[in-house]
Amino acid sequence: xxxxxxxxxxxxxxxxxxxxxxxxxxxxxxxxxxxxxxxxxxxxxxxxxxxxxxxxxxxxxxxxxxxxxxxxxxxxxxxxxxxxxxxxxxxxxxxxxxxxxxxxxxxxxxxxxxxxxxxxxxxxxxxxxxxxxxxxxxxxxxxxxxxxxxxxxxxxxxxxxxxxxxxxxxxxxxxxxxxxxxxxxxxxxxxxxxxxxxxxxxxxxxxxxxxxxxxxxxxxxxxxxxxxxxxxxxxxxxxxxxxxxxxxxxxxxxxxxxxxxxxxxxxxxxxxxxxxxxxxxxxxxxxxxxxxxxxxxxxxxxxxxxxxxxxxxxxxxxxxxxxxxxxxxxxxxxxxxxxxxxxxxxxxxxxxxxxxxxxxxxxxxxxxxxxxxxxxxxxxxxxxxxxxxxxxxxxxxxxxxxxxxxxxxxxxxxxxxxxxxxxxxxxxxxxxxxxxxxxxxxxxxxxxxxxxxxxxxxxxxxxxxxxxxxxxxxxxxxx
Numbered sequence: 001x002x003x004x005x006x007x008x009x010x011x012x013x014x015x016x017x018x019x020x021x022x023x024x025x026x027x028x029x030x031x032x033x034x035x036x037x038x039x040x041x042x043x044x045x046x047x048x049x050x051x052x053x054x055x056x057x058x059x060x061x062x063x064x065x066x067x068x069x070x071x072x073x074x075x076x077x078x079x080x081x082x083x084x085x086x087x088x089x090x091x092x093x094x095x096x097x098x099x100x101x102x103x104x105x106x107x108x109x110x111x112x113x114x115x116x117x118x119x120x121x122x123x124x125x126x127x128x129x130x131x132x133x134x135x136x137x138x139x140x141x142x143x144x145x146x147x148x149x150x151x152x153x154x155x156x157x158x159x160x161x162x163x164x165x166x167x168x169x170x171x172x173x174x175x176x177x178x179x180x181x182x183x184x185x186x187x188x189x190x191x192x193x194x195x196x197x198x199x200x201x202x203x204x205x206x207x208x209x210x211x212x213x214x215x216x217x218x219x220x221x222x223x224x225x226x227x228x229x230x231x232x233x234x235x236x237x238x239x240x241x242x243x244x245x246x247x248x249x250x251x252x253x254x255x256x257x258x259x260x261x262x263x264x265x266x267x268x269x270x271x272x273x274x275x276x277x278x279x280x281x282x283x284x285x286x287x288x289x290x291x292x293x294x295x296x297x298x299x300x301x302x303x304x305x306x307x308x309x310x311x312x313x314x315x316x317x318x319x320x321x322x323x324x325x326x327x328x329x330x331x332x333x334x335x336x337x338x339x340x341x342x343x344x345x346x347x348x349x350x351x352x353x354x355x356x357x358x359x360x361x362x363x364x365x366x367x368x369x370x371x372x373x374x375x376x377x378x379x380x381x382x383x384x385x386x387x388x389x390x391x392x393x394x395x396x397x398x399x400x401x402x403x404x405x406x407x408x409x410x411x412x413x414x415x416x417x418x419x420x421x422x423x424x425x426x427x428x429x430x431x432x433x434x435x436x437x438x439x440x441x442x443x444x445x446x447x448x449x450x451x452x453x454x455x456x457x458x459x460x461x462x463x464x465x466x467x468x469x470x471x472x473x474x475x476x477x478x479x
Contacts, residue, residue: 218243
C-alpha cells in the first residue's frame with residue numbers, strides 16, 4: 001500500500017505522502033481504490049513525526065504503576081489476510097543505477113545488509129508468518145533513464161529481464177522482492193485508475209474519494225510503492241519502487257530513502273502479490289473506515305502516522321518506519337512496533353454506543369459508532385489512557401475527512417462539528433490517563449453512504465501524537 005503520513009498542527013503545509021502497493025499485473029498503468037493506491041491529500045507540518053534515535057527496543061510497554069492504562073481498547077482494528085501467501089523466506093534483490101551517487105548507494109547497501117539481524121524485522125514479521133529476511137547481491141544497471149519513468153515501463157522492464165533469463169537478474173521465486181532504488185532527477189509516474197488487485201477486500205465501505213483521474217508522481221503524490229507482475233508462466237513476482245526524494249515529510253537526505261524503503265519491504269513480505277493473490281492487504285471490513293482515514297490498510301499504512309520513523313542503533317542505525325502489530329493492538333499496547341525504549345504510549349478512545357449498518361455495492365458491515373441524524377447533535381464520551389504516568393497532559397481534538405482532504409492553509413471540518421463540554425465548548429481539550437472527556441458532535445452534512453469517519457488526535461506540546469478512529473452514522477432525512 002502507500003503510506004499516507006499525516007501530522008496536524010495550527011500551521012500546516014499541504015503535501016501527499018503515500019507509500020504502497022500500486023500498479024497492475026498486466027503492465028497497464030497502475031490504479032487505486034480506497035486502500036490499494038488511494039490518492040490521499042493530507043496536511044503535514046513539522047510538529048511531529050520526528051526521527052528518533054530509539055536505542056535498544058522493547059517488545060511491549062510495561063505499566064510503571066497500578067492504574068496504567070486506565071482504559072483498554074476493546075474495539076480494535078486488525079489487518080487481515082485475504083488468503084494469499086506471505087513470504088516465508090523473503091529475499092530482497094536491490095537494483096541500483098550506475099548514474100547514482102556511489103556514496104548513497106553504499107549507504108543503502110549497508111542499510112539493507114543490516115535488516116536481517118535487526119530487531120526491527122523480527123518485531124513484526126513472525127506474527128504474520130513471515131520469516132527472516134535476506135539480501136541478495138545488488139544489481140547495478142547502466143541504463144540511461146528518461147526524466148519521467150512510468151510504472152508500466154518498470155513492469156515491462158522487469159518482465160522482460162526475467163522472462164529472457166537475463167543472467168544479471170536471479171530467477172524469481174515466491175520469496176523474491178526486486179527493489180528498485182531510482183537515482184535523482186527521475187520522476188516515477190503511476191496511473192490513477194482503480195486496480196483489480198484490491199477489489200473486494202473491503203468492498204462494503206469504498207472510499208469517499210472515488211476514482212481519481214490523471215497520473216500521480218513520485219515525491220508529490222507518493223514516496224514509494226510495491227506491487228507484483230504476472231509473467232507469461234503465470235508466476236507472480238513482487239517488486240518495490242523507491243524514488244529519490246530530497247525530502248519526505250520530516251525526513252531528509254538518506255532518511256527519506258530508508259524510511260520509505262523499510263515500509264515497502266515490510267509490506268511486500270506480508271502482502272507480496274496484491275494484484276494477484278493478496279495476503280495482508282487490508283484492515284478487517286468492520287474497521288474499513290480506518291483504512292479510509294489513514295490512506296491504506298496494509299501493515300505499513302496502519303502505522304504511517306505520528307513518530308513512526310525511528311532509528312534502532314546499534315543494529316539498525318538507519319531510519320525505518322515502525323509497523324502495525326495485530327497482537328500489540330489487541331493487547332492495548334502501542335500497536336506500532338518495535339517500540340522505542342522509554343516511549344510511553346498514550347491515546348484517546350471513543351466510547352461508541354451504537355452499532356451502525358453501512359451498506360454499499362459490496363454488502364453491509366456493522367461497526368461500532370454513534371448514530372446522529374443530519375443537523376442533529378449527540379455527546380460522545382472519550383476515555384484517555386497511557387501505559388505509564390506522564391508529566392504533561394495531551395490535547396485532544398476531532399478531525400473529519402473534510403479536514404484531512406483540505407488543501408487550504410486553514411483546514412476545517414466539513415461534516416462534523418466537535419466541541420468539548422469540559423472546555424466550555426472549545427474545539428480542543430486536555431487530559432491524562434483516567435480522564436473522561438465529553439465531545440458534542442454535530443453532523444453538518446451527511447458523508448457518502450451516510451457515514452462519516454473521524455480521527456481523534458491526542459497530541460503532546462512536544463508534537464508527539466497518537467491517533468484513534470471513530471465513525472458517525474447519519475441520514476440526510478434525519479432517520
